[in-house]
Amino acid sequence: MPEIIDDKSQHCVPFILERLRLYREQYESRHQTPPPFFLGLNGVQGAGKTTLVQTLSQTLSSPPHNLPVVVLSIDDLYLPHDQQTALATSHPDNPLVQHRGVPSTHDVETGIQLFDALQNRKTDIRIPSYDKSQFNGAGDRKPEGEWETVNKAGEKPVEVIIFEGWCVGFRALSEADVEKKWKEAREQAEKNDGSYMGRLGKLKLQDVLFINERLREYDALTDRFGAFMHM
Template sequence: MTSKIIDDKSVHCIPFISEHLSKQRRKCLDKGEQPLPCFLELNGVQGAGKTTLTSRSPPRSLPTTILSIDDLYPTHTAQVALAQSRPDNPLIQHRGEPSTHGLGLGASVFAALKARQPGDRAHESEEVNKPGEPTIDVVVFEGWCVGFRPLSDAEVEKKWTEAREEKLWETQLAKHRLRDLLFVNDALEGYSSLHAFINIDAEDTKDVYEWRLEQEAALRASKGTGMTDEQVINFVNGYYPAYELYTATLRQGIFDSGGLGRQLRLIVDRGRRVKSVERA
């Protein structure tokens, strides 16, 4: 049975967003500059409730745009070319992992939003800051891998070696070659950080499997179509090595000492309810 997603997160996130928007405005005004939008990263494992949160959390009195990592996928032709360039790397044979996004498009959209100029998202029909409309004050960039930061090659190898030596075959990390993991890790260098970060974290990251199984079961029941349980497991397996590599850094805090207070972490239980809240 699908567990109901309860919005008990907005009560924590709205004040956090408002706080950082105010700080951003004061910082610009103190310099005699036009206030910039507040750029917020939102990370959450698949099924944790990001969609519900983004539909309610930004202060709705403020012009807000939600940009998903899914908006930055390249064309099918470009994805096929990437996959064929490394046909033996299973991590990039489908969209999703770092390296499979159109970072040039993302950079142009963020630059336009920062300059409060018109800019396109994935399609021309999704233009932002259009003439005659209020310019955007809050930009929420959400996705399952948003906020991931690259590790050193030595750190990746250490995690991979430990997984293999301890025979953690129930995980996915040990099942991949080191060079394939390093390729994805290197790609993260092109993913820049923003003003503030919200992380919807699961008490047990493996809950992502059950949450995705629930979602697909609901789709099959309501629409008669959806992935089978086996397909869901294989699908999540493709993403899971990244959770194993980068979740620890998310939990420790993605900003350096100068960024204290810029990260909000909501820890949710199996039922997606907030169990605790941390600031970093």
């Protein structure tokens, strides 16, 4: 695999700082204390998300900014193994949910509780962590004792939350739009001339609609973002 070089943070940091300034001014103009700032970041696998968020976290938490930062990955919100197995079993004909990956295979409720705790500056917040190597690669959530703890007593509470993942920020479409895109893909797939390389046209409409509907639940996380970056 070629080395991933960070050539993005020099552009991202000024953007984040400007959005953070505007965000705080909205509250300070009303003589209110600004809540922590949520930043969403997405990009396809291999785009360099991990490298970028590590650099952003290090830069923002160092002088002259000195902002307490925590990085969250949507991967760490995957359903525990038993819940993922139950999801797959309850929808045996839907290939999209037989393994972790797409929307519906994340524990959104745990994500909401985590976001709430960070937004309200609760103390001793545990950050979920996921081990993809468990169950022969099927994955499972790590025991809570292995989770990172933030906002410990005596520490400055987290002020910037960077939430990254390939589907972070995705929004559901209307059923009509999903069906339209599915029909177009289906027509391409049925030509059988070898030109269709996608997957949508090979799936059943009801399976795609199921994922789209579950994606609406993720709005409770996406709506918290004070800024969003797409790689």
